[in-house]
Amino acid sequence: MEQTLSSPPFRLTALSLLAALSLSGAVLAQETPVPAAASSGPVFSAPSAFSFDLLAERAATLARQPYAPTPIEHPEVLEKIDYDAHWRIRFRDAASVQVGDTFAQFFHLGTYFRQPVKIFTVAEGEAREVVYSPDYFEMPEDSPAHGLETNAGFAGFRLMRPDMKSDWISFLGAAYFRSDGALRQYGLSARAVALNTGLSIPEEFPRFTEFYLEPGPDGATIVNALMDGPSVTGAYRMVMRDTPGKGQVMDISSRLFFRAPVERLGVAPLTSMFWYSESNRFQSADWRPEVHDTDGLMIHTGAGEHIWRPLNNPDRVVTSSYLDRGLKGFGLVQRDRDFNHYQDDGVFYDKRPAVWIEPTSDWGAGAVQLVEIPTDDEIYDNIVAFWNPETAPKAGDELRFDYRMHWVDEPPVEMPLARTVATQVGNGGVPGQPRPKDAIKVVLDFAGPALEGLDPREGATPEISAPEGVKVVNPFVVRVVGTDRWRLTFDLKAPAETDTVDLRAYIAQDGVPLTETWLGQFHLAQIHRLR
Missing domain, CATH: 2.70.98.10 (Beta-galactosidase; Chain A, domain 5)
Structure with missing residues (x-):
């Protein structure tokens, strides 16, 4: 909690x-x-x-x-x-x-x-x-x-x-x-x-x-x-x-x-x-x-x-x-x-x-x-x-x-699950189309034993939890071409008065986690102000 x-x-x-x-x-x-x-x-x-x-x-x-x-x-x-x-x-x-x-x-x-x-x-x-x-x-x-x-x-x-x-x-x-x-x-x-x-x-x-x-x-x-x-x-x-x-x-x-x-x-x-x-x-x-x-x-x-x-x-x-x-x-x-x-x-x-x-x-x-x-x-x-x-x-x-x-250099913790290797944030929306002013894009990369060799057709799914009133738009999971990394991507929308957003996300297969739990915290006013 x-x-x-x-x-x-x-x-x-x-x-x-x-x-x-x-x-x-x-x-x-x-x-x-x-x-x-x-x-x-x-x-x-x-x-x-x-x-x-x-x-x-x-x-x-x-x-x-x-x-x-x-x-x-x-x-x-x-x-x-x-x-x-x-x-x-x-x-x-x-x-x-x-x-x-x-x-x-x-x-x-x-x-x-x-x-x-x-x-x-x-x-x-x-x-x-x-x-x-x-x-x-x-x-x-x-x-x-x-x-x-x-x-x-x-x-x-x-x-x-x-x-x-x-x-x-x-x-x-x-x-x-x-x-x-x-x-x-x-x-x-x-x-x-x-x-x-x-x-x-x-x-x-x-x-x-x-x-x-x-x-x-x-x-x-x-x-x-x-x-x-x-x-x-x-x-x-x-x-x-x-x-x-x-x-x-x-x-x-x-x-x-x-x-x-x-x-x-x-x-x-x-x-x-x-x-x-x-x-x-x-x-x-x-x-x-x-x-x-x-x-x-x-x-x-x-x-x-x-x-x-x-x-x-x-x-x-x-x-x-x-x-x-x-x-x-x-x-x-x-x-x-x-x-x-x-x-x-x-x-x-x-x-x-x-x-x-x-x-x-x-x-x-x-x-x-x-x-x-x-x-x-x-x-x-x-x-x-x-x-x-x-x-x-x-x-x-x-x-x-x-x-x-x-x-x-690496914590001595046994973990067969994949780990977060990058957290990236940018403008929401789709290139070539008008960008929404009320959305940011979140891109998470994972890598590790549980994802190695996984077939993209085997049904890896994004599992994301967001606070009430916050919308997670178009979440999807893909393998990064030419690597063993997998990428979870989504847009995040929140009411204008929202101060801080806490999220939970991981990649699963048939309900079983393949990755550790990523906990993200976003201060939206700060991000919008610095665009």
């Missing part, structure tokens, strides 16, 4: 934008090798007992106390460490911290990440904090970072590949983190939790304040993290593996403790960018054919239905809810892997990872929610998807969510 809500005017908050910019800085830093330098190596504090249960107890204790944000020291200096100044500060290889089979390197504080985090290593049940020193970093002589004290602290960290020339995951900014996937190209971001995203009230951004890094089984790395914010605290345990050519898999256990009620809780939130694709090319005058980190929301429902929802760039904030119980998985996915559809050899949108969330505990009833925010540029993360539990948390509540996160 789908619900669509429109919110009052809203733009990305400053913190969400800054977190995105800070992660971009992580990419810049990894693209320029850090020169080796003499160093005595990292320095550690005295050990103290550690376990994930102890961390969860600390989070629970914090939640019973008033929120106290981490102080910001020397803001006048941090203000000068802007985007350009920050990425010129390089961590020295010789100061890297070994964690099992991998090495961790740290990010310096800057204007976009002013609150330091504590970073510990864990071995045999004991944690030792890595003591900050400016000697770990190579800085230009004129860098404003020289004006900080010697105990300034770190902004975050990244885990390096064996060649020490590139990282595969980074934690930097609030509770954001991201991996580079199977094709080794950073794209969308993940967060520990999303609070009140897309509402008229301010969005809240709790932050990771402490990290505990330890070696895991079979070459895995474990990141334990303490989270703190005005409304919620939390403990996270992430067992992560990087497999060359296949991407990253993370097994995540989260325990959340609420100081205050939360109107909209987002579990396993994913944050991405969608400006335009083949479906809304008319919304941009940019020279590139498409610009997006991901092009759709994919859902595998508790009932076993496979859903594809193409992303939109609406003219207002829109929240769509897909109610479910026993959710099998959801994710933001970049399906289009054809470089020619992007023509960008600088940021390689064709290589951006897909992220698939697979619950490994009982999440109960709730909804996958998709928040789409207007954008006119690619620098904004304007898409958020997450699981929203049926019951909103209250002060004093404790919630647990376990899930597996896949950073891949």
